[in-house]
Amino acid sequence: xxADLLTIASSGARAAKAxxxxxxxxxxxxxxxxxxxxxxxVAELASNSVGSAPTAINLAGVRVTGVVRNADxxxxxxxxxxxxxxARADAEVQGLENIESAVEQTGAYESIxxxxxxxxxxxxxxxxxxxxxxxxxxxxxxxxxxNVSSSSLDAxxxxxxxxxxxxxxxxxxxxxxxxxxxxxxxxxSDASSDQTTLLDRRDSxxxxxxxxxxxxxxxxxNGVVSVKLGNSAGPALVTGGSSGTLSMTAAADGTVSxxxxxxxxxxxxxxxxxxxxxxxxxxxxxxxxxxxxxxVIDAVNTAQASGVDLQGNPGQPLFxxxxxxxxxxxxxxxxxxxxAPAGSGANSRDASNITAMxxxxxxxxxxxxxxxxxFDISSAVAGRSVTRDALDSVASTAKIALQAQAxxxxxxxxxxxxxxxxxxxxxxxxMQVASDIFDSIxxxx
Numbered sequence: 355x356x357a358d359l360l361t362i363a364s365s366g367a368r369a370a371k372a373x374x375x376x377x378x379x380x381x382x383x384x385x386x387x388x389x390x391x392x393x394x395x396v397a398e399l400a401s402n403s404v405g406s407a408p409t410a411i412n413l414a415g416v417r418v419t420g421v422v423r424n425a426d427x428x429x430x431x432x433x434x435x436x437x438x439x440x441a442r443a444d445a446e447v448q449g450l451e452n453i454e455s456a457v458e459q460t461g462a463y464e465s466i467x468x469x470x471x472x473x474x475x476x477x478x479x480x481x482x483x484x485x486x487x488x489x490x491x492x493x494x495x496x497x498x499x500x501n502v503s504s505s506s507l508d509a510x511x512x513x514x515x516x517x518x519x520x521x522x523x524x525x526x527x528x529x530x531x532x533x534x535x536x537x538x539x540x541x542x543s544d545a546s547s548d549q550t551t552l553l554d555r556r557d558s559x560x561x562x563x564x565x566x567x568x569x570x571x572x573x574x575x576n577g578v579v580s581v582k583l584g585n586s587a588g589p590a591l592v593t594g595g596s597s598g599t600l601s602m603t604a605a606a607d608g609t610v611s612x613x614x615x616x617x618x619x620x621x622x623x624x625x626x627x628x629x630x631x632x633x634x635x636x637x638x639x640x641x642x643x644x645x646x647x648x649x650v651i652d653a654v655n656t657a658q659a660s661g662v663d664l665q666g667n668p669g670q671p672l673f674x675x676x677x678x679x680x681x682x683x684x685x686x687x688x689x690x691x692x693x694a695p696a697g698s699g700a701n702s703r704d705a706s707n708i709t710a711m712x713x714x715x716x717x718x719x720x721x722x723x724x725x726x727x728x729f730d731i732s733s734a735v736a737g738r739s740v741t742r743d744a745l746d747s748v749a750s751t752a753k754i755a756l757q758a759q760a761x762x763x764x765x766x767x768x769x770x771x772x773x774x775x776x777x778x779x780x781x782x783x784x785m786q787v788a789s790d791i792f793d794s795i796x797x798x799x
Contacts, residue, residue: 358413358414359784359785359787359788359791360785360788360789361414361415362413362414362415362416362784363415363781363782363784363785363788364415364781364785365399365414365415365416365417366415366416366777366780366781366784367778367781367782367785368418369394369396369416369417369418369777370774370775370777370778370781371778372394372418373393373394373770373774373777374771374774374775374778376392376393376394376421377767377770377771377774378771379392380392380762380767381762381764381767381771383762384762384764384767387558388554388555388557388558388561389554389762390423390424390425390550390553390554390557390760390761391423391424391760391761391762391763392421392422392423392424392550393421393422393424394418394420394421394422395418395419395420395421395422396416396417396418396419397416397417397419398414398415398416398417399414399415399416399417400414421550422550423550423553423554423760424759424760425553425557425760426756426759426760427573429752429755429756429759429760430557430560430561430756430760431571432752432755432756433561433749433752433753433756434560434561434564434569434571435564435568435623435752436745436748436749436751436752437561437564437565437749437752437753438564438565438567438568438569438623438624439568439623439745439748439749440742440745440746440748440749441564441565441566441623441624441625441628442568442622442623442624442625442627442628442631443628443738443741443742443745443746444625444628444742444746445625445626445627445628445629445632446628446629446631446632446635446738446742447628447735447738447739447742448628448632449510449514449628449629449631449632449633449635449636450632450635450731450734450735450738451735452510452513452514452632453507453510453632453635453636453639453731454728454731454732454735455506456503456506456507456509456510457503457506457507457639457643457727457728457731458728458731458732459506460499460502460503460506461499462499462500462503462643462646462724463721463724463725463728465492465495465496465499465500466496466646466650466720466721466724467721468492468495468496469489469492469493469495469496469650470712470715470721471492472485472488472489472491472492472493473489473708473711473712473715474712475488476488476489476691476693476705476708477705477708477709477712479703480693480694480702480703480704480705480708481664481693481701481702481703483688486664486688486689486691487688489688489691490683490685490687490688490691493654493672493673493683493685494683496650496681497673497675497681497682497683500643500646500647500678500681501678501679501680501681501682503643503678504640504643504644504677504678504679505679507636507639507640507643508679510636511608511633511636514629514632514633514636515604515608515610515633517629518602518610518626518629518630518633519602521566521625521626521629522600522601522602522612522626524562524566525563525566525567525591525600525626526597526599526600528559528562528563528566529563529581529591529592529597529598529600530597531559532556532559532560532563532579532581532592532597533592533594533595533596533597534595535552535555535556535559536556536578536579536592536594536595537594537595538552539552539553539556539576539577539578540576540578540595542576542577549577552577553577556577556579560579560581563581564624565624565625566624566625566626567583567591567600567621567623567624567626567627568583568584568621568622568623568624568627569581569582569583569584569591570582570584570585570586570588572586578594579592580592580593580594581593583614583619583621584619584620584621584622588619589614589615589617589619591614598614598615599614599615600612600613600614600619601613601614601616607637607640607641608633608636608637608640609630609633609634609637610629610630610633612626612630635734639727639731640678642723642727643678643727644676644677644678644679645723646678646720646723646724646727647675647676647677647678647681648676648677649718649719649720649723650673650681650715650718650720651673651674651675651676651681652718653711653714653715653717653718653720654671654672654673654711654714654715655671655672655673656714657669657692657707657710657711657714658670658671658672658691658692658711659671659692660692660695660696660707660710661692661693661694661695661696661698661707661710662692662694662695662696662697662698662702662707663689663690663691663692663693664688664689664690664691664693664700664701665689665700666694666698666699666700666701666702668692668696669690669691669692669707670685670690670692671684671685672684672685672690672691691708692707693705693707693708694706694707695707695710
């Protein structure tokens with residue numbers, strides 16, 4: 355009896371000490387990013403009953419079977435999925451906001467309106483040098499403003515492409531690290547503390563990876579994870595101890611595409627997908643801006659060719675270029691404005707050609723096109739912001755649910771400290787009782 359008590363009590367003390375160690379580790383890592391709460395798994399220690407009577411009491415205590423991570427694969431998957439969607443929406447909105455600023459803050463719309471207004475004023479006296487100078491100045495300001503808008507869009511494009519390339523590099527680093535963790539997991543003992551640490555690292559890498567690209571995962575019995583881009587039918591990014599290489603290619607219009615080990619890959623979520631969408635929107639915006647610049651150049655220069663300048667010479671182009679990036683005022687003197695129709699003499703007060711120029715601009719409607727462009731961008735920002743906020747809320751809810759299940763609750767751990775301390779003390783008391791019984795038996799004469 356005394357020997358049995360000692361065995362049972364010592365096993366209980368060892369189990370209680372292991373539980374205390376795990377509880378202390380939980381408390382110390384309560385603020386550690388990616389740490390999943392641990393608990394000790396125990397099982398009854400079966401005694402060898404061979405040769406014992408059928409009714410004999412055979413008790414042997416308890417044994418620690420391992421350290422258990424309180425992780426929920428479904429909730430972790432939800433955090434990755436919702437986080438990827440939120441990251442895509444956030445990256446897209448940031449890119450759209452930068453596009454909006456690049457076009458709106460340069461005052462392109464106002465410059466077009468001011469140029470058209472200067473032409474309207476010139477109708478009152480086509481020979482007035484100050485009015486002519488005003489048209490030239492507003493035309494020059496229009497060209498320079500469109501140049502700045504184009505340069506600003508270039509800066510936004512370069513920034514998005516740099517961030518996208520940095521994201522690609524991070525994906526490759528994370529996937530390579532995940533492959534290394536897979537290799538270590540194949541060598542780790544089941545339910546060991548080393549394995550639980552590796553599993554924490556694995557899950558942290560998966561969450562970081564999902565912020566960059568949408569992924570689907572499948573897990574082996576030893577915790578090894580296989581990762582595919584997008585859904586389960588997507589190309590393999592990580593398989594066992596090997597990882598693929600993601601690459602990015604930029605097109606002439608600034609949009610980007612991706613390939614995994616040379617095979618084209620489509621990204622539908624994650625921050626890289628959001629930047630891709632923003633770059634696509636930027637290319638569309640640039641195309642519309644170039645069309646506006648081209649319509650101004652064509653309308654003004656065509657009207658110029660149909661009239662004569664202040665000296666009675668055939669009208670020459672006021673603008674050069676074909677897009678917002680290269681539009682420029684090429685006329686050096688205000689007298690170059692062809693206000694009179696062809697065949698008119700010098701200093702003609704006939705302003706019919708200016709009227710024709712205004713009509714051409716009205717038909718092209720660059721101010722209306724610019725206003726529509728700004729409205730479209732603002733509407734896109736507003737609409738996508740609503741979507742982003744909704745996705746952020748969903749992602750936040752998923753994280754809270756996971757944290758409640760897998761995170762460390764200090765109040766709960768404090769209760770466990772008392773519980774396991776009492777269990778340890780009780781086991782010690784049992785050993786003391788066993789010793790007293792053994793001593794009592796030995797003292798009988």
